[in-house]
Amino acid sequence: MDFDEDNLYHPKNIDLYKMMYTGKGDITYLSDRLVSKCDGTVLELACGMGRVILELVRRFPGRSFVGLDYHDAYLNKCVKIVQSEGTLTDAFELGRLRLVEGDMSDMDSCLPPDKKYSVIILCNSSFLHLETTQQRTALLKGVKNRLEQRGVFLLEYALDFWRTWDWKEKTASNIPYRIRKRNTVSQDGLYSTRSFEFTNLQSDEVRTVSVTPWLFEPSWLMDSLRENGLKILLEDNAFQNESGMRRRILHIGHAG
Ligand SMILES: C[S@@+](CC[C@H](N)C(=O)[O-])C[C@H]1O[C@@H](n2cnc3c(N)ncnc32)[C@H](O)[C@@H]1O
Numbered sequence: 001m002d003f004d005e006d007n008l009y010h011p012k013n014i015d016l017y018k019m020m021y022t023g024k025g026d027i028t029y030l031s032d033r034l035v036s037k038c039d040g041t042v043l044e045l046a047c048g049m050g051r052v053i054l055e056l057v058r059r060f061p062g063r064s065f066v067g068l069d070y071h072d073a074y075l076n077k078c079v080k081i082v083q084s085e086g087t088l089t090d091a092f093e094l095g096r097l098r099l100v101e102g103d104m105s106d107m108d109s110c111l112p113p114d115k116k117y118s119v120i121i122l123c124n125s126s127f128l129h130l131e132t133t134q135q136r137t138a139l140l141k142g143v144k145n146r147l148e149q150r151g152v153f154l155l156e157y158a159l160d161f162w163r164t165w166d167w168k169e170k171t172a173s174n175i176p177y178r179i180r181k182r183n184t185v186s187q188d189g190l191y192s193t194r195s196f197e198f199t200n201l202q203s204d205e206v207r208t209v210s211v212t213p214w215l216f217e218p219s220w221l222m223d224s225l226r227e228n229g230l231k232i233l234l235e236d237n238a239f240q241n242e243s244g245m246r247r248r249i250l251h252i253g254h255a256g
Contacts, residue, residue, distance in 0.1 A: 011073030040118025
């Protein structure tokens, strides 16, 4: 397999990405706890190749969904999946599913003006792809403007950033891999350079692929939500993904 070692989300690493993000536990949580309880259009920010949004389209016939991502390689892969499956193709042709290329910290540049959403999803720690405070603040302002009055913004991220773990074996392109996550934490404990180590179990070859540096600032998030007229409606720490990593799921709504 061809690897880009600097960035897990490089288009060359699509097979790795597909191998790593296959679980559906978070989608069931989203379906049962959120999407089934709200009417209106659902927007997923940083939808990647559609693991979440496409499954929601399958589960909720009649509802409208928008997936937004800034990486055309991932969106193209998403479009290929849509074209290969009748239910998804129909939804796409009926305008029930829209895929938008754009930056989640600049939603006004890629979403129709004044369009609001009843559910906005940003899951799988994708919030942390926004590396600067300016980008993160712009994202929260965008959410505030785009969320219906009684809508819910669901922000989900991993709690165990600092833990290094072995993942169960996974298969990509018919080759079994063992995945190990490695973290290097800065002295102040705030920055973590995260990487994944992939061992090809047929050849024993080991490759390390980096992920963006992660910055974890829960207090900044709480302050910034308040400053932008948003508030936490519910904090759920119960969910674990398939690798056993604990997740924090914040349900966020308008403050007033
Ligand atoms: C961890 S993946 C999550 C994909 C999908 N939500 C899932 O759970 O399977 C992160 C995605 O964030 C996207 N991304 C990173 N920064 C972004 C930005 N500023 N605007 C939109 N998408 C972004 C990447 O292209 C990648 O597809």
